[in-house]
Amino acid sequence: MTSQERGSVRGLLLAKGDEDNNIVWHEGHVDRSRREALLDQKGVVIWFTGLSGSGKSTIAFTVEHALAARSRLAYVLDGDNIRHGLNADLGFTAGDREENIRRIGEVARLFADAGFITLSSFVSPYKADRDNIRALLGSGDFLEVFVNTPLELCEQRDPKGLYKKARAGQIPNFTGVSDRYEAPVDPELEIHTADCTVAQAAQQVLDLLASRGKIW
């Protein structure tokens, strides 16, 4: 829309003269495709799901660094930057867990729209919650990655000592111990961490991004 059109609509001083220093009046957002062209990549959400200790965040961070090394822009959404900030008001009731995942999905949607390769790393144990985000984003923007690590291995690893606490009854509704994990039925990628290295797992994610035309 040009200044003349806007000016004629509004007839206010704010509407006059829109091209000083090549700055052009605009009434709407820059298109996503323009940001993607600037970034030389496509926005997307890689949604990692899996048990606590399965390796989601390690794989996400390794992918993030590998992309940075290739001059691609990625951002990891995880407990560190979400649970203590946006979702600091939420607890661990069923309703709060659902709202936690809903908000993460909405933020991931904004990041994908902004052009980022968005790496979401949360247990997200329930299929319905993940399916809601898939519906929100559309399947082109939502790539579900099941980090499939046997419970025994996660528990043996127990990097944060959470399984130990859960077994001692100190953490209620702990996924895999006292709450269910609903494995993805048809994820875009399933990583068997017991059979590969972190680097191999990250490479599978990079291959997925390339095969879906998000990086090249």
Next chain:
Amino acid sequence: MTSQERGSVRGLLLAKGDEDNNIVWHEGHVDRSRREALLDQKGVVIWFTGLSGSGKSTIAFTVEHALAARSRLAYVLDGDNIRHGLNADLGFTAGDREENIRRIGEVARLFADAGFITLSSFVSPYKADRDNIRALLGSGDFLEVFVNTPLELCEQRDPKGLYKKARAGQIPNFTGVSDRYEAPVDPELEIHTADCTVAQAAQQVLDLLASRGKIW
């Protein structure tokens, strides 16, 4: 941290061999400074505040397009992409309005951390709410821009017909009509839209970004 270190800590298959195809195992986020170097800009939040119809969004969009034309990456957070998504569960009670602004501040913080020039366009009428976000972000990342347009001009303009409805009593607690607007005391920039064009207003924002070392 190298694979050897991690391997020796965990001794699990997941930890072995981390440098296939130059992919290196990482346990933490890519630094913000690395994203900023890739983007050739600094992350920041421009927080526009002002009455409904004051011109916040028009200025924000014009800045966004001007930055895109200079190959800078910006993203506008506004009612369109927030109220219908992340904050769709919120109404207009005092508590919901406060929560609305809190969440927007948290999302803006993530975008600034991601390296974006983040343009937030909400009435955000209360000083305390804005000050909370300034405290959250730190003053280097939070640049408050007061879009100062006289109420009479906003009401005369009334692009969405909201003042008309508010005067008819159809919108309770409407800022400027039946609820207060607390003007910023010491904003980083005050734009008097009655005395400048949209392009001039946008130029003032670009000048602010340059003077704070966010673009160059």
